[in-house]
Amino acid sequence: MGLVSAKIQLENPKESKLKGIKVDALVDSGAVHLCIPEHLQIQLKLKEIDKKEVTLADGSKKLVPYVGPVLVRFKNRVGFVGALVLGDEVLLGAIPMEDLDLVILPKEKKLDVNPDSPNIATSIAK
Numbered sequence: 001m002g003l004v005s006a007k008i009q010l011e012n013p014k015e016s017k018l019k020g021i022k023v024d025a026l027v028d029s030g031a032v033h034l035c036i037p038e039h040l041q042i043q044l045k046l047k048e049i050d051k052k053e054v055t056l057a058d059g060s061k062k063l064v065p066y067v068g069p070v071l072v073r074f075k076n077r078v079g080f081v082g083a084l085v086l087g088d089e090v091l092l093g094a095i096p097m098e099d100l101d102l103v104i105l106p107k108e109k110k111l112d113v114n115p116d117s118p119n120i121a122t123s124i125a126k
Helices: 036-042 092-099
Strands: 004-011 021-027 034-036 046-056 061-074 079-086 088-093 102-104 108-114
Touching: 004 036, 004 088, 004 108, 021 036, 034 036, 034 061, 036 061, 036 079, 046 079, 061 092, 079 092, 092 102
Parallel strands: 021 088, 034 079
Antiparallel strands: 004 021, 004 061, 034 088, 046 061, 061 079, 102 108
8 A cells, every 4th residue: 555644733732822733644544543753742742641551563662651632633623632752753543543534545545534424523432
């Protein structure tokens, strides 16, 4: 399929005077969380809530800060998630993709809103 990236906006909902930041995110449905580099945590003034032990792609484990809440915007979608502070680029994983009802379009190598619900995000609450 190749790499998929998308422009998303990240905001700190607890800091209303702070401007959101538009970033290029690597989209990976095999990853679970939103991951952000430390410089974005600092710029958005995101507080560490906890630490999480994560398993990396190479199988190694690492203890990393878990920060939030983070408001994520993509097209007509918005959601709130926590983020792992890890790496040098933004990684959009399955949890925020599900929350915003986003899908990867493999042929086009892009992220988009779910074509079955283009106007409003849908979810299952049962």
